[in-house]
Amino acid sequence: MTVTSKILLLVAGLALAACTNPDRFGGNGAGGANGVGGAGGALVPGSVNDPTSPAYFNQTVGDRVLFAVDQSTISPEGRAVLDGQANWLSTNTDFTAVIEGHADEQGTREYNLGLGEKRANAVREYLVSRGVAGNRLRVVSYGKERPIEICSTEVCYAKNRRAVTVLASGLTG
Amino acid sequence: MRVLAMLCACVTALVLGAGQVVAQGSGPLRIEITEGVIEPLPFALPVFEAETGDAGSLAAQLSQVVAADLTGTGLFRQIQPDAFISTVASFAAPVQFADWKAINAQALITGAVAVQGTQVSVKFRLYDVFSGAELGSGLQFTGTTEGWRRMAHKVADAVYSRITGEGGYFDSRVVYVSETGGKDARQKRLAIMDYDGANVQYLTDSSAIVLAPRFSPGGERVLYTSYETGFPQIYVLDVGSVQRRALDAQEGTMSFAPRFAPDGQTIVFSLSQGGNTDLWSTTINGGAAQRLTSAPSIETAPSFSPDGRQIVFESDRSGSQQLYIMPAGGGEAQRISFGPGRYGTPVWSPRGDLIAFTKQNAGRFHIGVMRTDGAEERLLTASFLDEGPTWAPNGRVIMFTRETQGEGGRASLYSVDISGRNLRPVRTPEGGSDPSWSPLLD
Numbered sequence: 142m143t144v145t146s147k148i149l150l151l152v153a154g155l156a157l158a159a160c161t162n163p164d165r166f167g168g169n170g171a172g173g174a175n176g177v178g179g180a181g182g183a184l185v186p187g188s189v190n191d192p193t194s195p196a197y198f199n200q201t202v203g204d205r206v207l208f209a210v211d212q213s214t215i216s217p218e219g220r221a222v223l224d225g226q227a228n229w230l231s232t233n234t235d236f237t238a239v240i241e242g243h244a245d246e247q248g249t250r251e252y253n254l255g256l257g258e259k260r261a262n263a264v265r266e267y268l269v270s271r272g273v274a275g276n277r278l279r280v281v282s283y284g285k286e287r288p289i290e291i292c293s294t295e296v297c298y299a300k301n302r303r304a305v306t307v308l309a310s311g312l313t314g
Numbered sequence: 315m316r317v318l319a320m321l322c323a324c325v326t327a328l329v330l331g332a333g334q335v336v337a338q339g340s341g342p343l344r345i346e347i348t349e350g351v352i353e354p355l356p357f358a359l360p361v362f363e364a365e366t367g368d369a370g371s372l373a374a375q376l377s378q379v380v381a382a383d384l385t386g387t388g389l390f391r392q393i394q395p396d397a398f399i400s401t402v403a404s405f406a407a408p409v410q411f412a413d414w415k416a417i418n419a420q421a422l423i424t425g426a427v428a429v430q431g432t433q434v435s436v437k438f439r440l441y442d443v444f445s446g447a448e449l450g451s452g453l454q455f456t457g458t459t460e461g462w463r464r465m466a467h468k469v470a471d472a473v474y475s476r477i478t479g480e481g482g483y484f485d486s487r488v489v490y491v492s493e494t495g496g497k498d499a500r501q502k503r504l505a506i507m508d509y510d511g512a513n514v515q516y517l518t519d520s521s522a523i524v525l526a527p528r529f530s531p532g533g534e535r536v537l538y539t540s541y542e543t544g545f546p547q548i549y550v551l552d553v554g555s556v557q558r559r560a561l562d563a564q565e566g567t568m569s570f571a572p573r574f575a576p577d578g579q580t581i582v583f584s585l586s587q588g589g590n591t592d593l594w595s596t597t598i599n600g601g602a603a604q605r606l607t608s609a610p611s612i613e614t615a616p617s618f619s620p621d622g623r624q625i626v627f628e629s630d631r632s633g634s635q636q637l638y639i640m641p642a643g644g645g646e647a648q649r650i651s652f653g654p655g656r657y658g659t660p661v662w663s664p665r666g667d668l669i670a671f672t673k674q675n676a677g678r679f680h681i682g683v684m685r686t687d688g689a690e691e692r693l694l695t696a697s698f699l700d701e702g703p704t705w706a707p708n709g710r711v712i713m714f715t716r717e718t719q720g721e722g723g724r725a726s727l728y729s730v731d732i733s734g735r736n737l738r739p740v741r742t743p744e745g746g747s748d749p750s751w752s753p754l755l756d
Contacts, residue, residue: 211634213589239544246497246717249658249672249701250525250748251571251584252628252635254546255591255612258568262589281545282568282586286523291497293698293719 193233195308202229205305206264210247210298213259215267223264226306227271240264241305242282245298250284257282257304264304343421343442343449345389345478347710347733354391355420355477357384358443360402361395362425362436372434372459373427376466379510380423380438383470383484386510387711388736393419405437411446419443423473432458436465440473450476463512464755471754483706484509487752488713489527489536489553490727492516493745497723502747504538506553509706509751511727511741517556526702526748530574533752535598537572537581548572548583550598562600569594571614575642576622582606584614593627593644606644617661617669618642619686626650626660626669626686637671639686650688659702662686664753665709668732672701672714681714683732694734702747707754713740715747 189196198204203226206219215223230236242261244253261280269275290297345355359381362373384390400413405426414422425438437454441447453472455465464485471482492505492514501520504527507513518524518540525546527538536551542560546568551558563569564585572583575595582595585603591612596603607613611631618625619642626639632649635656640647651657655675662669666686673680673693679700684691699717706712710731717725725747727740740746 211630246699246723248674249615249628249635251614252612252630252658254525254568254570255584255586255614258586258591259589259612266589279545279566280568283523286500286525288497291721291723293723 195236198226198229198233198306198308202226204307205303207299208260208302208304210245210302211256213256213263215263220267223267224271227268227273230268230273230277235310236308237277237279237310238306238308240268240278240280241287241307242280243287243301243303243305244285245301246285246288246293247298248285250286253284254282257284260302260304264306268306343445343477347389347478347480347731354385354389356391356393356418357421357423358393358398358414358417358419359384359423360398362427362438363402363405365405365426365428366430369427369429369434372429372462373425376427376436376462376469377425379463379466380425380470380473382510383467384473386738387474388731388738389474389478390421393417405439409441411441411443414441414443421449421473421477423469425469429459432460434459434462434465436469438469438472440476463508467508480710481708481754483708483711483751483754485755486707487533487755488704488727488740488749489517489529489752490742490749491524491527491747492742493725493747494520497721504536504551505742505746506536507742514743517551517553518558526571526750528573528750529752531576531578531753533755535574535578536750537574539570539572546570548581561596561598562603564603571616573616573618574598575618576620580622580642582616582618582625584616593625595643604644606640607647615659619662620664620666626662628658628660630656635674637669637688650684650686651691652688653691661703661705663705663709664707668709670703670705670712672703681712681730683712692734694730694732695728695737700728702749704749704751706751713749713751715749717747 184190187194189200203222206222240261242257244256265278265280288301290300361377364370364373381392385392397417400410402424422441422443428435435456439452440449442449455468457465467484470484474482486509488509489506491502493502495501502524503520504517504524506515523541525539527536534553539546540549547563548561548569549558568586570584572581579597584591585594593606593613593616594603609631611629613629616625616627623642624639625642628635629638635658636649637651637657637660638647638649655673657671657673659672660669668683670683673682678696680693681695681700681703682693697716698719701715703712703714711729713729715725716728725745727746727749729740730737
């Protein structure tokens with residue numbers, strides 16, 4: 142695959158991910174765009190307008206980044222999301238996170254477990270490079286076991302090739 | 315495939331000891347599997363005689379399972395009883411070969427079943443109709459009434475073995491992952507069944523994802539990967555007691571893809587740490603894990619050669635998934651796959667001659683086989699998603715996972731023989747994936 146086509150794929154993937162289809166993780170795709178929340182309006186603790194809430198992290202900061210086929214390289218858009226995650230984690234130090242790496246269904250099961258771990262680890266390393274303590278971040282790969290989109294086309298595959306930062310309260314060390 | 319010379323009338327009758335293999339070309343009743351069967355061999359199997367008053371229904375069921383085993387191979391065709399001219403009044407009565415010849419039965423299988431309490435005994439004879447002689451001598455199997463299907467499989471194994479000269483595979487089990495729910499809500503649990511899908515028993519519940527079980531060489535234990543702790547970790551389960559325990563794991567790592575070595579003690583598996591997946595080995599009783607590969611790429615899906623001296627595995631060190639062979643203790647690996655596309659999940663045949671694999675090329679998945687040096691690659695299947703081959707104990711048949719496309723996509727088990735013929739679904743109560751075939755039971 143040429144570099145150009147890789148970039149095109151990435152852009153396509155990100156454009157799709159920007160659609161706001163909340164999934165079972167309550168996220169908004171790779172968004173991370175500055176939309177809801179923040180200043181103004183009544184602040185309901187724990188709600189999406191509460192900047193210290195996991196809901197805010199998931200939906201406003203953006204809980205996930207997407208990857209090109211077979212790749213674990215973090216895209217510029219992904220880096221922007223992860224910068225937001227690193228800031229949030231630096232402010233909200235009561236939270237730890239498990240970074241879940243996922244693959245699309247176009248691959249064998251065990252290879253995809255390895256690939257998902259690579260993706261999750263790439264996110265972890267980036268967050269650590271942005272100052273998040275390594276002992277707050279664990280990685281796990283689900284390979285192709287937990288798709289969020291179930292069609293068998295690139296539209297869905299692009300959203301399934303993801304790493305999701307899942308918050309947990311309390312330090313686990 | 316070719317059925318040899320059924321016409322040859324001057325052949326001496328074969329009388330072989332139980333379990334003995336018919337030498338190639340030594341008799342008229344013979345299927346050469348290696349040549350691929352084009353025309354299945356017709357056999358007659360009159361319902362086995364009930365020797366005791368209460369054995370009638372068991373005799374009928376047993377006869378059906380023997381016939382189903384044989385026809386299921388694609389190598390045999392059952393002649394329906396309404397075509398029979400002769401009946402077999404008793405197991406001991408002489409056979410009227412002319413009557414069986416007239417309906418073109420090439421093999422005749424007779425049997426008798428006796429029940430005493432919870433014990434059942436089954437005896438059978440196999441006749442070569444055209445030479446008018448018994449092929450091998452009569453055999454008798456005894457077991458519990460509850461395990462009657464095993465006796466049917468043993469009879470069918472003996473028939474298959476005498477006619478093909480190959481080992482049988484019907485008296486065997488398959489451990490697999492039973493699946494329910496849609497793609498985004500899939501529930502998985504370990505299950506074990508007879509090779510033909512009968513007697514399904516669940517070994518775990520579906521509270522945690524379980525993946526890729528593998529039998530120990532003796533079939534009494536199963537290695538698998540479970541997310542019980544939230545992270546993939548290797549477990550070993552005793553099939554008899556259904557007790558399981560986790561193998562030691564290193565903190566902050568993921569381990570998966572465990573496989574037994576032929577010694578039943580050594581285990582090779584994948585360990586992921588810091589974005590890198592390598593192969594490691596350990597033993598069933600714990601002890602320090604030893605690293606076998608140290609490339610920055612993904613090394614997984616190992617499989618031992620039957621002699622335990624080598625491991626075939628997949629790696630994307632070249633930029634895409636390919637197959638490699640290395641010494642069992644680690645060391646330099648030789649790449650063996652060179653065709654277009656990518657190759658994964660290699661599994662060494664129990665005969666040692668072939669490696670089965672999953673191939674992904676041009677948007678399709680295939681199950682294929684190649685020689686251990688990568689030569690003579692043959693693709694046996696093609697679909698949206700075929701993966702994870704496992705070998706029948708005789709190295710002639712492969713079972714694998716086929717998953718269908720799209721929103722309603724579902725995984726199920728299929729089998730195919732290594733000539734690429736006789737592709738057929740293996741019926742399971744729920745969806746199924748990741749089959750692992752046991753060795754022949756005792």
